[in-house]
Amino acid sequence: MVRGFGWAAAFPDEVWEHVFSFLAADADRNAVALVCRAWHRIERRSRRRVFVGNCYAVAPAAAVRRFPEVRAAAIKGKPHFADFNLVPTDWGGGAEAWVEAMAEGWPHLEELRLKRMVVSDDCLELIARSFKNFGVLSLVSCDGFSTAGLAAIAANCRNLRELDLHENEVEDNCLNWISHFPESFTSLVSLNIACLEGDVNTSVLECLISRCPNLKTLRLNHAMPLEKLVSLLQRAPQLVDVGTSKFSADHHPELFSKLESTFAGFKHLKSLSGIWEAGPTYLPAIYSVCESLTSLNLCYATIQSPELLKFVSRCKNLQRLWVMDLIEDNGLIAVAASCKLLQELRVFPSDPYGVAPPISLTEHGLVAISAGCLMLHSVLYFCRQMTNAALLTIANNRPNLTCFRLCIIEPHTPDYISQEPLDAGFSAIVESCKDLRRLSLSGLLTDRVFKSIGASANRLEMLSVAFAGDSDAGLHYILSGCKNLRKLEIRDCPFGDKALLDNASKLETMRSLWMSSCSVTLGACRQLALKMPRLNVEVIDERRGRPLESWPDDFPVEKLYIYRTVAGPRSDTPPCVWTV
Amino acid sequence: MPPPLEHDYIGLSELHSPAAAVGGGGAEDGALNLKDTELRLGLPGSDSSDRKDKVALTLGLLPKIFVSGAKRGFSDTIDGAGKWGLAAGGGGSEVEAGKGGALFSPRGERGGGGHGNAGNDAVGKAAGHERKDTGQVGDSAGNDRGVAPAAKAQVVGWPPIRSYRKNTMATNPTKNKEDANGKQGLGCLYVKVSMDGAPYLRKVDLKTYSNYKEFSLALEKMFSGFTIGQCGSHGIPGRDGLSESRLMDFLSGSEYVLTYEDRDGDWMLVGDVPWEMFTDSCRRLRIMKGSDAIGLAPRAMEKCKNRN
Numbered sequence: 001m002v003r004g005f006g007w008a009a010a011f012p013d014e015v016w017e018h019v020f021s022f023l024a025a026d027a028d029r030n031a032v033a034l035v036c037r038a039w040h041r042i043e044r045r046s047r048r049r050v051f052v053g054n055c056y057a058v059a060p061a062a063a064v065r066r067f068p069e070v071r072a073a074a075i076k077g078k079p080h081f082a083d084f085n086l087v088p089t090d091w092g093g094g095a096e097a098w099v100e101a102m103a104e105g106w107p108h109l110e111e112l113r114l115k116r117m118v119v120s121d122d123c124l125e126l127i128a129r130s131f132k133n134f135g136v137l138s139l140v141s142c143d144g145f146s147t148a149g150l151a152a153i154a155a156n157c158r159n160l161r162e163l164d165l166h167e168n169e170v171e172d173n174c175l176n177w178i179s180h181f182p183e184s185f186t187s188l189v190s191l192n193i194a195c196l197e198g199d200v201n202t203s204v205l206e207c208l209i210s211r212c213p214n215l216k217t218l219r220l221n222h223a224m225p226l227e228k229l230v231s232l233l234q235r236a237p238q239l240v241d242v243g244t245s246k247f248s249a250d251h252h253p254e255l256f257s258k259l260e261s262t263f264a265g266f267k268h269l270k271s272l273s274g275i276w277e278a279g280p281t282y283l284p285a286i287y288s289v290c291e292s293l294t295s296l297n298l299c300y301a302t303i304q305s306p307e308l309l310k311f312v313s314r315c316k317n318l319q320r321l322w323v324m325d326l327i328e329d330n331g332l333i334a335v336a337a338s339c340k341l342l343q344e345l346r347v348f349p350s351d352p353y354g355v356a357p358p359i360s361l362t363e364h365g366l367v368a369i370s371a372g373c374l375m376l377h378s379v380l381y382f383c384r385q386m387t388n389a390a391l392l393t394i395a396n397n398r399p400n401l402t403c404f405r406l407c408i409i410e411p412h413t414p415d416y417i418s419q420e421p422l423d424a425g426f427s428a429i430v431e432s433c434k435d436l437r438r439l440s441l442s443g444l445l446t447d448r449v450f451k452s453i454g455a456s457a458n459r460l461e462m463l464s465v466a467f468a469g470d471s472d473a474g475l476h477y478i479l480s481g482c483k484n485l486r487k488l489e490i491r492d493c494p495f496g497d498k499a500l501l502d503n504a505s506k507l508e509t510m511r512s513l514w515m516s517s518c519s520v521t522l523g524a525c526r527q528l529a530l531k532m533p534r535l536n537v538e539v540i541d542e543r544r545g546r547p548l549e550s551w552p553d554d555f556p557v558e559k560l561y562i563y564r565t566v567a568g569p570r571s572d573t574p575p576c577v578w579t580v
Numbered sequence: 581m582p583p584p585l586e587h588d589y590i591g592l593s594e595l596h597s598p599a600a601a602v603g604g605g606g607a608e609d610g611a612l613n614l615k616d617t618e619l620r621l622g623l624p625g626s627d628s629s630d631r632k633d634k635v636a637l638t639l640g641l642l643p644k645i646f647v648s649g650a651k652r653g654f655s656d657t658i659d660g661a662g663k664w665g666l667a668a669g670g671g672g673s674e675v676e677a678g679k680g681g682a683l684f685s686p687r688g689e690r691g692g693g694g695h696g697n698a699g700n701d702a703v704g705k706a707a708g709h710e711r712k713d714t715g716q717v718g719d720s721a722g723n724d725r726g727v728a729p730a731a732k733a734q735v736v737g738w739p740p741i742r743s744y745r746k747n748t749m750a751t752n753p754t755k756n757k758e759d760a761n762g763k764q765g766l767g768c769l770y771v772k773v774s775m776d777g778a779p780y781l782r783k784v785d786l787k788t789y790s791n792y793k794e795f796s797l798a799l800e801k802m803f804s805g806f807t808i809g810q811c812g813s814h815g816i817p818g819r820d821g822l823s824e825s826r827l828m829d830f831l832s833g834s835e836y837v838l839t840y841e842d843r844d845g846d847w848m849l850v851g852d853v854p855w856e857m858f859t860d861s862c863r864r865l866r867i868m869k870g871s872d873a874i875g876l877a878p879r880a881m882e883k884c885k886n887r888n
């Protein structure tokens with residue numbers, strides 16, 4: 001064996017690049033980059049995909065400089081709780097800094113995915129003009145742009161393959177933006193405009209679809225009437241993923257049979273979504289696709305249980321099901337019996353603020369699913385009651401769970417039979433499901449559950465906690481355990497300074513920590529910021545006008561967002577945010 | 581491990597005094613939402629308007645504002661802060677915490693029960709029973725028990741539903757969903773039935789009847805107690821000997837008209853549309869005095885006249 005590693009230096013860089021190209025995971029590439037300067041150089045020049053989980057963790061220019069040959073970038077902005085209006089709208093997460101840096105340093109960028117960022121029309125125009133080979137634009141939960149910006153993308157991105165707009169707030173000021181796709185444009189593979197409010201010109205869309213033979217995904221928005229939808233879909237029988245518009249209309253036998261034949265023509269359909277406002281009238285028309293579906297998203301479909309049951313139980317090959325609680329326990333029991341390949345289930349509440357629950361969806365539905373669907377690994381479940389026994393059963397049935405998010409709608413709800421906290425149930429989940437990566441807690445919980453989580457949840461990466469715990473011990477258990485924790489978000493829990501300060505170094509191993517309506521004081525934040533210079537400790541307070549410096553140490557912090565960063569404090573903080 | 585260990589971690593002695601579970605009783609009412617305020621009160625001087633309102637409204641009902649959340653976190657700062665205007669009366673925070681302890685840390689105690697601690701005191705069980713009495717959480721905590729409206733004030737960002745989803749569902753409401761009166765999809769359809777002059781209303785399940793005849797018989801049974809007098813005065817025989825359209829006879833003879841409110845909010849005469857259509861659109865019923873029903877049931881009035 002040759003001494004040392006000298007022989008490796010004889011290999012040209014391209015060889016190592018080729019070797020590294022087999023490393024898909026960023027973590028592996030990061031490890032490789034630490035081996036020696038040569039590998040660091042080679043790796044950085046060959047990295048093609050970059051994922052920035054927190055847009056403020058690194059300066060855009062620095063990222064672009066380090067990896068000059070990136071073709072695909074994904075960037076996330078606001079904290080997750082921004083989805084629930086807990087983050088001020090002007091908090092930040094603007095995309096300009098990134099887009100400008102990328103326009104400068106990555107002219108060959110092909111794919112850009114932004115989540116929870118503020119994207120302006122100017123940004124979109126810059127994207128449209130800067131990247132010659134731009135192919136994929138995905139905007140998820142973003143805001144700040146309008147259809148005028150989309151028009152710029154349509155007009156300039158000659159090789160656009162994917163335009164994915166998922167749950168964005170988009171201002172509709174350019175009604176005909178679709179017509180900005182030039183006649184010569186034929187490269188579209190995926191179009192998702194489900195979140196757009198306004199009417200889309202159907203005939204223009206029809207032309208577009210007709211000239212794009214590779215179109216596989218088409219998700220339309222709510223506004224399109226059923227007849228127009230049908231004529232549109234008829235032009236693309238090759239679709240694999242369809243998101244329909246409104247699925248209700250007065251009953252017309254002709255429309256029904258057109259719908260039926262259109263859907264019967266879909267030989268490759270795997271994914272179905274949309275189906276807003278579905279009535280029992282037209283749903284049977286699409287029974288023909290049920291057998292082939294692997295993904296069904298009915299989370300906006302207000303279909304009642306009987307029809308829902310009939311539809312879903314035909315979908316024998318379903319792997320992912322998103323549905324409203326209108327499916328009820330009976331429906332879920334039917335799903336458990338029919339959909340043996342189910343991997344992911346999400347059940348959303350149809351009436352989350354309602355007073356009395358008219359929906360008969362309880363813990364029994366979830367237990368049935370956990371028993372019948374052996375491949376189930378991801379759950380999001382909104383319900384109003386739960387028992388420890390049910391959670392224990394679920395834990396025993398499905399040790400393969402990787403994502404378990406349970407939301408019992410009323411805070412502090414105990415086990416409704418025993419009246420005890422749900423500590424035992426959730427403890428069973430973390431103890432049984434060794435690969436659990438994401439967990440959301442709800443219901444009545446004491447510090448005991450956090451002890452279990454800290455001790456057992458070794459693979460846990462994201463934890464969401466609300467209205468739980470008795471004391472700082474709870475937070476301490478989490479921060480001193482949970483080896484792989486990346487994101488922790490907490491609201492309305494009695495967690496305070498001591499646990500935070502005692503575990504300060506843990507925070508640098510995590511992406512971010514959010515705490516709101518807890519018991520943290522400004523003094524602790526100051527201490528933390530002093531102790532940990534590579535953390536940004538952001539205090540968010542929308543109540544006061546006075547600057548942070550003048551507040552005393554015992555001042556209670558309303559909202560706290562702590563994240564690790566190599567970029568130092570950011571320069572775009574709004575008035576309600578202070579970096580301590 | 582017994583709960584006290586967790587509390588000992590901080591070095592604070594927790595008040596586990598099994599204080600008045602009675603306190604728990606009154607507090608249980610809105611407790612589910614009061615808990616929000618309790619936790620937030622842990623922040624001295626926290627005076628975001630939402631919380632303030634909640635607290636202000638519930639102060640009257642539950643003067644023993646629970647402060648142990650604050651206690652745990654930073655008992656020193658409380659004394660220094662001087663921002664405890666919110667803590668009811670300020671003084672006796674120990675006592676209050678104790679009582680509040682029954683409210684808040686019954687969790688701990690019940691948690692103790694969860695541990696199977698033999699020493700679990702009666703309080704835990706009592707509190708537990710009270711919880712049971714309050715029924716399932718889904719029942720609007722507090723609304724049935726006359727708690728101040730603040731108890732139902734919504735918590736910001738809870739339940740955790742994306743604002744996009746909230747907005748979408750708001751603009752496209754679940755049209756198939758019946759309003760609070762109808763429990764659609766569960767195989768029953770309860771609607772209120774009121775009768776002019778009766779001291780209280782009744783509820784009937786429209787799904788248990790398949791035609792107007794059965795329905796009218798049932799209504800008659802329900803409300804005959806209120807109309808015996810009138811029946812008698814019109815010479816209509818008593819309840820035995822049920823016959824077809826008895827309700828119509830009974831009503832037309834006794835100056836009453838059966839009406840219903842449909843989905844659009846209009847008051848309609850019962851009997852015009854097929855039974856299925858009626859059950860679909862009926863939201864509530866009202867047995868109207870004939871004198872109010874002028875123009876609504878001309879036939880009824882005529883029948884009445886004809887009889888007499």
